Amino acid sequence: MTYPHPDxxxxxxxxxxxxxxxxxDEGAAGRFLSAHRARLARQRRRTWAGGLSALLASAAAVAGVAALRPSSPLPVSAAYDVYVQAAYGGTETAGTETETTGAEAGW
Structure with a gap:
């Protein structure tokens, strides 16, 4: 492409x-690419670690909620409760006791 102006x-x-x-230029490109790959590797490690910690935190939260939820009585426990009521004529279920303070117990 030629231009009419000589400058x-x-x-x-x-x-x-x-x-x-x-x-x-090839050396500079090689240095840039190696530094760029190192930055990407660090970023991937951070992303992996962040994802793993988020997963563990979620699992801990679910386990905490599951541990706080009262469990339903097992069928064996329910059958035993019925047996105790029939055998002893009690109105309270087995395993439930009234709490006494130290003064009531004579301590």
Whole structure:
């Protein structure tokens, strides 16, 4: 491409030379790519660690909620309660006792 103005010819040569890759450019590209890959690897490790910690925190929260929820009586326990009521004529279920304070117990 030629321009009618003579001042553009040196500029064209300069831009054409700048487009040619040199060994220094290849070295700079290699350094950039290695640093970029290292940054990506660090970011992946952080993302993995963050995801793992979020997963563990969620599991701990679910386990805490499950532990706080009262469990239903097992069928064997319910059958034993019926047996105790029938055998002893008690109105209270087995395993439930009234709490006494130290003064009531004579301590």
């Amino acid at each position: 553009f010819d040196p500029l064209d040569r300069l831009l054409a030379e700048a487009r040619q890759p040199t060994p220094a």
